[in-house]
Amino acid sequence: DAKTTQPPSMDCAEGRAANLPCNHSTISGNEYVYWYRQIHSQGPQYIIHGLKNNETNEMASLIITEDRKSSTLILPHATLRDTAVYYCIVRVRGDKIIFGKGTRLHILP
Amino acid sequence: EAQVTQNPRYLITVTGKKLTVTCSQNMNHEYMSWYRQDPGLGLRQIYYSMNVEVTDKGDVPEGYKVSRKEKRNFPLILESPSPNQTSLYFCASSFRTAEKLFFGSGTQLSVL
Numbered sequence: 001d002a003k004t005t006q007p008p009s010m011d012c013a014e015g016r017a018a019n020l021p022c023n024h025s026t027i028s029g030n031e032y033v034y035w036y037r038q039i040h041s042q043g044p045q046y047i048i049h050g051l052k053n054n055e056t057n058e059m060a061s062l063i064i065t066e067d068r069k070s071s072t073l074i075l076p077h078a079t080l081r082d083t084a085v086y087y088c089i090v091r092v093r094g095d096k097i098i099f100g101k102g103t104r105l106h107i108l109p
Numbered sequence: 110e111a112q113v114t115q116n117p118r119y120l121i122t123v124t125g126k127k128l129t130v131t132c133s134q135n136m137n138h139e140y141m142s143w144y145r146q147d148p149g150l151g152l153r154q155i156y157y158s159m160n161v162e163v164t165d166k167g168d169v170p171e172g173y174k175v176s177r178k179e180k181r182n183f184p185l186i187l188e189s190p191s192p193n194q195t196s197l198y199f200c201a202s203s204f205r206t207a208e209k210l211f212f213g214s215g216t217q218l219s220v221l
Contacts, residue, residue: 036210043113043199043212044152087152096167097142097210099152 003027004088009104012082018075020103022088025069033064035073037084038102044087047073083107111136115200115213122190123221130185130216132200138211140203141183142167143175145196146215152199158183159206190220 005023012018024033032051036044048055048062050071055062061074075082087102113134122128134141142157144167154167158177172194174186183202187194200213 034209041146041197041215041217043201043214044210045212046209049209096154096157098154098168099144101149101151 003090003098004100006086006088006100006103008101009106011106011108012075012078013108014080015077018073018078018082018105018107020073020075020086020088020105021070022073023070024088024090027068027090029068031090033062033068033071034089035060035062036087036089036099037082038087039081039084044099047086078105078107080107080109111211113200113202113211113213115198115216117216118214119217121219121221124191125189128187128190128218130187130198130200130218132183132185132213133181134183134202134211135181136202136204136211137180138202138204139180140206140208141177142201142210143173143183143185144199144201145169145194146199147196155185155198190218192220194218195220 032049034049035047038044048060050062050064063072085102085104087099116131139160143155144152146152153169155173156175158164161180164175198216201210203210
C-alpha cells in the first residue's frame with residue numbers, strides 16, 4: 001500500500017495557485033518527500049523534493065509541515081499545461097519506491 | 110543529453126512468446142527500476158536494481174525477470190507473456206536510491 005494519501009482529483013482556475021495536499025503520517029526522520037507529475041501517458045517528471053524546510057524552484061514550491069506528516073505542492077500560476085497527475089512519494093520499505101495513484105489536476109480555462 | 114531510453118515504444122505480441130524490453134541510461138546512475146501502469150492502479154514497481162548484479166523484487170514481480178550486467182542497461186524480460194501483462198511500462202533511474210528519478214518515455218505492451 002502507498003504510504004502517502006492524496007485526493008484523487010482537484011480543479012484549479014487558470015492563473016490561480018494550485019495547492020496539492022499530501023499526507024505522509026508515517027514518514028521517518030530521514031525520508032524525503034518527492035513530487036512528480038505525469039502528463040497523459042508520458043514518463044513521470046520530477047518537480048521538487050524536500051526534507052524539513054520549505055523548498056522552491058522554477059516549477060513549484062513545497063511546503064512541509066513542522067511535524068512532517070503532510071506537505072503541499074504549490075504551482076503559483078497554473079496554466080493549462082499543468083494539467084496532469086501529480087504524485088507525492090516518500091521512500092519507504094528500504095529501496096522500494098511506491099507511487100500510489102496521485103492527484104489528477106484539472107486546470108480550468 | 111541525459112536520458113533514459115526504452116525500446117520499443119509499442120509492442121504487440123502473443124501469449125507465450127518471450128520478449129525483452131530494453132532500458133538504457135547515459136547518466137552513470139546506480140539505481141534503476143521498472144514500473145507498470147494500469148488504469149486506476151497508478152504506477153507499480155516490478156523490479157529494481159541498486160547496482161550491477163544487484164536486483165530485487167518490487168510489488169508486482171510475478172511473470173517478469175530482469176538483469177543488471179552493466180551499469181547502463183536494465184532489460185525487462187517476459188519469458189512467457191500473458192494477457193494480464195498488457196500494460197504501459199516505464200523504466201527509471203537515479204544516481205542513488207530514491208533520489209530524483211528520471212523516467213523513460215514508456216513502452217505500451219499488448220499481449221493477445
